[in-house]
Amino acid sequence: MDHHSIIEEAKARVYEFHDSDSTGHDYWHVMRVYNNARMLQAEEGGDRFIIEVAALFHDMVDYKLTDDEHAQIDAIKAFLEARGVGADVIERIIHAMQAVSYKGGNNTVEVATVEDAIVQDADRLDALGAVGIARTFIYGGNKRHALYDPDRAAREELTFEQYSREDNTMINHFYEKLLKLKGLMHTDAAKRVAEARHQFMEMYLEQFYEEWEGRR
Ligand code: ADP
Ligand code: NI
Numbered sequence: 001m002d003h004h005s006i007i008e009e010a011k012a013r014v015y016e017f018h019d020s021d022s023t024g025h026d027y028w029h030v031m032r033v034y035n036n037a038r039m040l041q042a043e044e045g046g047d048r049f050i051i052e053v054a055a056l057f058h059d060m061v062d063y064k065l066t067d068d069e070h071a072q073i074d075a076i077k078a079f080l081e082a083r084g085v086g087a088d089v090i091e092r093i094i095h096a097m098q099a100v101s102y103k104g105g106n107n108t109v110e111v112a113t114v115e116d117a118i119v120q121d122a123d124r125l126d127a128l129g130a131v132g133i134a135r136t137f138i139y140g141g142n143k144r145h146a147l148y149d150p151d152r153a154a155r156e157e158l159t160f161e162q163y164s165r166e167d168n169t170m171i172n173h174f175y176e177k178l179l180k181l182k183g184l185m186h187t188d189a190a191k192r193v194a195e196a197r198h199q200f201m202e203m204y205l206e207q208f209y210e211e212w213e214g215r216r
Pocket of ligand 1 (some may be wrong): 025058062064123126127132135137139140145148169170173
């Protein structure tokens, strides 16, 4: 089967899998990661088909979204085999999918190839910028986290910004994770896009603190 048809079928599978998600891993997250990955591939190279399929299937093997990662991998292998994709290409797709969520610990599949790097960068880019801010608030709302809480800041005479480095509010997530991501990108193309999205988030935070204190 030709690559275009396989990609279209893969999108349909992704749509079904992510249909009921409310944790920020919905179908449109996957489509944005897919589009990010295509953008990065156009500049960085790497095998386009491997990158596209790995991007589309990347969250299906995430332990947060499935309780049987191995069954998911087997199903994806079977899907690709049935459409005539070669064993070596399948292995590279699976590797890229698993490397996306490498955090040490249980997942020992590290980023090793340009395809792995692009898919991981593409996923991380979706946590940044205007979309990343929206996802943070969706996630935090879902978990019933506070937006922001400066009370302790006032008691301990910390600045709001210092305080937000130490709590677990949604605003704290910017310091805990989002503002660190640009330093974790592998490819130059992703570093550039991350830099722009990073600046946007810094502007956002500046405005946020000004509004919070009634200064702007
Ligand atoms: P990934 O997409 O890499 O699997 P996560 O599942 O950790 O990442 O997060 C999904 C989305 O929710 C991301 O946009 C992330 O920034 C956001 N998020 C994760 N943890 C938190 C948190 N503690 N507070 C607010 N947002 C979070
Ligand atoms: Ni993802």
